[in-house]
Amino acid sequence: MDWGFIFERTFSAMIGVEVMVYALAAVGLNVHFGYTGLMNFGQAGFMAAGAYGIGVTVYWMQWSFWWGVLFVFVYGAVLALLLGIPTLRLRADYLSLVTIAAAESIRLLARSRVMRPITGGVEGVNKFAVTFYDISPFELGKFYGFGPFKYLGRDLWVLVVGWTILILATLMVQQLMRSPWGRTLRAIREDEDAARALGKNVYYYKMQALMVGGLIGAAAGCIQSIQKSSVQADTFNSVITFTIWTILIIGGPARVWSPIVGSSIYWSLIVFVENTLRQLPAGTRDSLERAIELSDFNISMLRYILVGAGLMLLARFRPQGIFGSREEMALDRR
Amino acid sequence: MAGAQTAAAQISDDLGVIGQLQYQDANGNKVFVEGVELTIDGVGSSTTDAEGKFRIPVSGPGEYEITLNIETLPSGVALKDATRGTIVANVSENNDQRVIFALIEGDSTTVSESNFSARRIGQLTLEGIKLGLYLAMAAIGLSLIFGTTGLVNFAHAEMVTWGALMTYFFNVYGLVGAIGLLAGFPAPLGGPVNFILATMLSMVAGAVLGYLLNRVIFRTSRDAGVSLLAQMVMTIGLSILLRYLFVYFFGGKYRSYSEYGAQRANVFFGLELTTRDAVAMAISVVVLVVVGFGLTTTRTGRAMRAVSDSRDLAESSGINVERVIAQVWMFGGALAALSGTFFGFDTVKWELGTRILLLIFAAVTLGGLGTSFGALVGALIVGIAINWSTLVIDPELKNMTALFVLILALLLRPQGILGKKQRIG
Numbered sequence: 001m002d003w004g005f006i007f008e009r010t011f012s013a014m015i016g017v018e019v020m021v022y023a024l025a026a027v028g029l030n031v032h033f034g035y036t037g038l039m040n041f042g043q044a045g046f047m048a049a050g051a052y053g054i055g056v057t058v059y060w061m062q063w064s065f066w067w068g069v070l071f072v073f074v075y076g077a078v079l080a081l082l083l084g085i086p087t088l089r090l091r092a093d094y095l096s097l098v099t100i101a102a103a104e105s106i107r108l109l110a111r112s113r114v115m116r117p118i119t120g121g122v123e124g125v126n127k128f129a130v131t132f133y134d135i136s137p138f139e140l141g142k143f144y145g146f147g148p149f150k151y152l153g154r155d156l157w158v159l160v161v162g163w164t165i166l167i168l169a170t171l172m173v174q175q176l177m178r179s180p181w182g183r184t185l186r187a188i189r190e191d192e193d194a195a196r197a198l199g200k201n202v203y204y205y206k207m208q209a210l211m212v213g214g215l216i217g218a219a220a221g222c223i224q225s226i227q228k229s230s231v232q233a234d235t236f237n238s239v240i241t242f243t244i245w246t247i248l249i250i251g252g253p254a255r256v257w258s259p260i261v262g263s264s265i266y267w268s269l270i271v272f273v274e275n276t277l278r279q280l281p282a283g284t285r286d287s288l289e290r291a292i293e294l295s296d297f298n299i300s301m302l303r304y305i306l307v308g309a310g311l312m313l314l315a316r317f318r319p320q321g322i323f324g325s326r327e328e329m330a331l332d333r334r
Numbered sequence: 335m336a337g338a339q340t341a342a343a344q345i346s347d348d349l350g351v352i353g354q355l356q357y358q359d360a361n362g363n364k365v366f367v368e369g370v371e372l373t374i375d376g377v378g379s380s381t382t383d384a385e386g387k388f389r390i391p392v393s394g395p396g397e398y399e400i401t402l403n404i405e406t407l408p409s410g411v412a413l414k415d416a417t418r419g420t421i422v423a424n425v426s427e428n429n430d431q432r433v434i435f436a437l438i439e440g441d442s443t444t445v446s447e448s449n450f451s452a453r454r455i456g457q458l459t460l461e462g463i464k465l466g467l468y469l470a471m472a473a474i475g476l477s478l479i480f481g482t483t484g485l486v487n488f489a490h491a492e493m494v495t496w497g498a499l500m501t502y503f504f505n506v507y508g509l510v511g512a513i514g515l516l517a518g519f520p521a522p523l524g525g526p527v528n529f530i531l532a533t534m535l536s537m538v539a540g541a542v543l544g545y546l547l548n549r550v551i552f553r554t555s556r557d558a559g560v561s562l563l564a565q566m567v568m569t570i571g572l573s574i575l576l577r578y579l580f581v582y583f584f585g586g587k588y589r590s591y592s593e594y595g596a597q598r599a600n601v602f603f604g605l606e607l608t609t610r611d612a613v614a615m616a617i618s619v620v621v622l623v624v625v626g627f628g629l630t631t632t633r634t635g636r637a638m639r640a641v642s643d644s645r646d647l648a649e650s651s652g653i654n655v656e657r658v659i660a661q662v663w664m665f666g667g668a669l670a671a672l673s674g675t676f677f678g679f680d681t682v683k684w685e686l687g688t689r690i691l692l693l694i695f696a697a698v699t700l701g702g703l704g705t706s707f708g709a710l711v712g713a714l715i716v717g718i719a720i721n722w723s724t725l726v727i728d729p730e731l732k733n734m735t736a737l738f739v740l741i742l743a744l745l746l747r748p749q750g751i752l753g754k755k756q757r758i759g
Contacts, residue, residue, distance in 0.1 A: 039563065041570070086744040092563060093486045094744060097699060098737075100488075101692045105737045113397060113422065114728045122396050122424070238688075242570055249567075293583065301582050308575025315567040316555055 006275045012149050013271040019263045020162040021224045026248045026259030027169050028216030033245075034253035035177055036209040037189035039096035042083070043244050045103030046214045047221030048236035049079045052110060054222050055125035055231040056118055065131035069222065076218030080211040088206045100238060111233035124232035132226050133157065158227045165223065166260065169216055174256045176212070185209050186254075239304055246307050249314045252321025261323065270303045277302070349393075351400055351423045352430045355386040357411060357437040358598060367411060367437060371403040374423075381406075389430070398423045402435050414438045424730075429588050450725060453604045458721040460605050466697075466717025467618035469690065471673035473697040473709035474625060475544075475666020481642030481704035482655075482662050484562050485552065488569040490670060490694065491687035492576035493543060497671025498678030498686050499584055500539040504532035505591050529593045533675050537668040544667025547572070548660055573688075580684040588681040614676045621672065622710060629706055638662055642704055689733075693720070696736035700743040702750025711751055715739070 013019065025043055032038040053072035057063040063071070083102055087095040110119045119125065133140055138153035151159065176182045187195045188202050196202050225231045247266045251258025277299045280288070288294040314321070351374065355367040366386030373379040373390075377398060380388040392398055401420040404413065413419055414436035425431040476490045503512075508525040527535070551572065555565050599606035629635035640648040641658045649655045677686055697716045701708025716739055723735040743750065 039566070086741050090744065090748050093566065094699070094748070096566065097486070097695050098740060098744065101695060101737045101740055104692055105734045108734055109731060112728065112730045113424075114731060116397075239574060242574055245567065245570070297586075298582050301578050304574055304578035305582065308571050308573070308578060310571070312551075312568045312571030312575060315564045315571060316551075316560060319560075319564050319567075 002279055006272065006279060008148060009275050010268050010272040014264045014268045015159070015163075016267065017155065017158060017162065017224075017227050019260075019267045020159065020166050021220050021227070022244055022247055022267070023259040023263035024162070024166045024169060024223065025217050025220035025244045026251070026263060027166070027173055028213040028220065029244050029248050030253060030255075030259055031173060031176075031185075031209055031213035031216065034248065034255070034258075035182065035189065036185045036206060036213075037092065038088075038206060038210060038213075039092050040099050040210070040213065041096040041238075041241060041245075042099030042101075042103030043217050044236040044238060044240040045099065045106045046076055046079060046217030047224065047240065048103070048106050048110060048233070049075050049214075050218030050221030050223075051225035051231040051236070052119060052125070053218060055128050055225055058128035058131075059125050060118060065128070068128070072218050072222045073215050076215040077211045079218075080214035081207070084207045084210045088203055088210065100241070103236070103241060104238060107233050107236050110236075119233065120231075122233065124230050126230040128231075129226040129229045132161075155227075158223070162223050162227070165219065169219070170256060170260065173216075177256070181205075181208075239307065242311060243307050246311045246314065249311065249319065249321050252323045253319075255321070255323065258321060258323065262321070265322075270306065273302065273306070274299055349395065349425055350389045350391040350430045351398055351425060351433055352387070352389045353433045353435065355382050355388070355402075355435060355437060357439055359439055367408060369406060369408075371406045372400055373403065374398045374400050392425055395425050398425060400433055407437075410439060411437055412440060429586070455722070455725070456603075456605050458724065459718055460607060462718030462721035463714065464611060464615055464717070465693075465720065466714035467615055467622065468673050468676045469693055469697050469717055470622055470710045470713035471618060471669040471676075472687075472690070473694050473701070473713045474622075474706050475662075475669045476694055477698045477701070477704055477709035478638060478642065478662045478706050479666050480698070481706070482638065482645070482659050483552070483556070485565050485569065486703075488566065488691075489547070489573035489576060490666070491691035492573050492580070493540060493667050493670040494674035494677065494687035494690065494694075495577070495580060495684065496543055496667075496687075497536050497540050497674030498682045499580060499674075499684075500536035500671060501529070501532045501675040501678060502589060502591055502682045504535045505529050505593070506589075526592065529591055532591075533672065536675055537671045540667040540669075540671025540674075541664040542667070544663035544665070544670075545660060547667075548663035552663075553656065553659070577684065577688060584684050586684065588683045590681055591678065594679065610679065614679070618672075618676065621669070625669070626707065626710075634658075634661060638665075639706070642706075692733060692740075693717075693736045696740040696743075698750075699740055700750060702753025705750065705752045708750050708752035 025047055028046065029040060029043050032040040032043075050072045053075040054065075054068040057071045058065055058068040079102075083095075083099055087098045109115055111122045113121060115121065133154060136153065136157040138144065138157050140152070140154040140157070142153045143150045144153060144156050177185070184195065184200055184205055187198075188200070188205055192202055195205075221236070224235075243266070247262040248259060249262070250265055251260070251262025277294065278296070285294070353372075355370055356364050357367065359365050366382075366384065368382055368384050368386060370382045370386075370388075371379055372382070372388050374392070377392055378390050380390045382388045390398075390400070399420055400423050402413070404419055407413075418436065421433055421435070423431045423433045472490065472494050475493070476487055479485060479487050479490070504527055506526055508523065508527060510524045526532075551568065552565060555568065560568075594610045599608050600612070627635075629639055637648070637653045637658045638661065640651070640653060641655055641662075645655055648658075674687060677690065693716055694713075697712035698709050699712070700715060701710065701712025716736055719739055720732045720735045724732050727735075747753075
């Protein structure tokens with residue numbers, strides 16, 4: 001087994017594109033769930049909104065890339081509004097039902113035959129990120145080395161921009177949550193009736209939180225689609241949403257840096273496990289394949305099994321996350 | 335493509351559009367049609383073999399328009415619906431996509447029919463009722479679990495899938511399929527059993543799964559004082575865990591039971607229904623009526639409804655609440671298994687339940703979360719609404735109707751049709 005290779009992969013995964021995208025989506029979910037207590041089970045839907053927001057406007061409608069980016073935010077906010085209106089006055093579990101249903105419907109709609117002229121159906125949209133790569137200060141095809149890691153200029157550019165946005169978003173959330181607005185959100189999370197009794201319009205605050213978190217989720221989807229230079233409906237399935245949930249709970253909800261920490265831990269764990277299993281000596285692999293059907297395909301399914309088991313065990317035994325404090329944990333209180 | 339896409343793409347080493355051309359002659363015998371040419375523009379073509387089979391390999395998932403060359407049909411054989419000579423095959427990552435060209439002896443009969451004809455609406459209503467009945471069996475369990483414990487069980491869809499998989503398993507392998515040592519024992523230990531017995535075993539397996547989930551996971555959580563929202567997140571984790579354990583052990587392939595495959599539809603008053611579906615619908619009605627009577631007249635059923643209404647009142651009047659909850663989970667599991675078995679008539683696959691989760695949620699919300707009869711009413715309405723929606727929207731999008739029903743219900747009557755106002759708090 002090539003441990004050097006495995007560790008190299010694992011360490012480079014810790015700051016990779018996936019970590020950045022999922023962390024950003026989790027920053028949004030943190031605003032929803034961590035700070036406001038909203039059970040958004042459709043973050044993948046917001047990511048899809050971001051991805052299609054840029055893909056469709058730039059590729060089909062020939063908008064300039066920057067108008068497309070602006071549209072992503074408008075679209076994310078509108079989606080939050082549409083989901084919030086019927087649900088935010090009701091008990092928490094109704095929002096979860098509607099968001100999971102809406103996210104799945106967005107995926108179905110985007111991949112459908114009817115929408116094909118707009119969304120490209122199952123093949124999706126591409127060729128919309130050219131402007132982004134044109135302004136790259138790095139040579140797209142050249143390798144840049146940092147110690148043991150090497151990045152293609154194209155990926156490096158995405159990473160630099162993505163991490164900058166992620167850090168800015170995190171700092172923004174930090175400041176927001178220290179403001180009176182953020183304190184109100186937390187008050188709503190802790191006791192909605194008390195917040196209402198103090199004259200706060202709970203519905204509007206929840207709606208604003210849903211929009212802010214949704215915008216950040218849409219930005220994550222937008223960056224992901226730019227990195228892949230394509231948008232595909234099936235990338236935004238419900239498992240993605242719950243991977244983000246797992247990441248948030250690993251890091252600890254309602255903590256500013258938890259999305260980044262959680263995402264980094266999650267992805268390095270997944271990459272480590274998958275690469276180790278793939279690198280097993282042939283004999284061990286064969287006997288594992290016979291005993292527990294550990295085929296190549298099943299190794300790639302393991303990450304979802306780990307997400308499921310991890311989410312269940314975390315919610316049960318450590319809802320405050322690995323680093324979180326029980327005092328700041330909404331999940332446990334209701 | 336990375337992540338989930340890569341994983342999915344690995345299934346697709348060998349994709350194609352497949353099918354088998356056949357028709358029934360005057361005596362009701364199957365006749366395979368040989369030598370018919372089928373083409374996907376720009377991809378390839380295939381000519382049917384002696385068994386009427388064809389296969390056109392494609393390079394990846396996507397939508398392909400496949401055309402049957404009518405000129406190559408033998409004389410005296412025609413497309414049942416002359417407008418359906420070109421159909422769209424939506425090839426997914428998982429498997430060959432089967433397309434069906436309906437052929438008949440003689441001339442094409444179905445002339446293009448007005449969208450809103452009484453016959454079409456009748457047919458859609460019938461299919462809606464069928465969907466609604468199957469859904470209802472899944473929805474009642476979900477609603478009762480919510481009623482008795484306050485928990486929205488997102489893993490309920492996997493209990494539906496479990497039913498289909500278990501029926502398939504007993505019907506095609508028997509227990510020996512999992513435990514090789516049982517070879518030589520009589521069925522169901524050592525071999526497959528017929529579909530009806532397999533369904534019963536599957537319902538038992540569903541009840542066992544329900545019991546275990548409650549006993550091992552959710553009862554211990556309740557005892558430990560884990561909050562309802564945390565438990566809800568646990569059901570999500572459980573749902574993903576089960577779903578991918580299914581794909582791990584069952585594979586991504588689509589399969590079907592060894593009996594009751596595609597049947598020829600019977601026609602009553604212009605409405606088409608296969609005998610299989612008619613029987614399944616009748617069984618569903620009987621089961622639902624029995625459930626209804628059980629809930630209203632038997633001691634256990636009344637206890638279930640009492641706990642749903644008010645846990646504290648029920649407990650103080652001497653009902654063993656934990657026992658009732660265990661019964662509800664078993665009962666919900668068995669019903670979900672039966673529902674999954676019926677949904678599996680077309681294809682048995684690992685994500686069968688996940689695809690109808692949206693519909694189940696819409697049904698229980700519309701009927702009123704926590705009310706068992708509401709779930710039944712909601713399921714029927716959702717089933718019919720979804721099928722009617724195909725009058726105006728593409729059938730591919732019909733499940734989205736459930737989302738609209740869900741949102742409309744929340745806007746207009748959030749407590750549901752049969753729900754009580756205080757439930758929505």
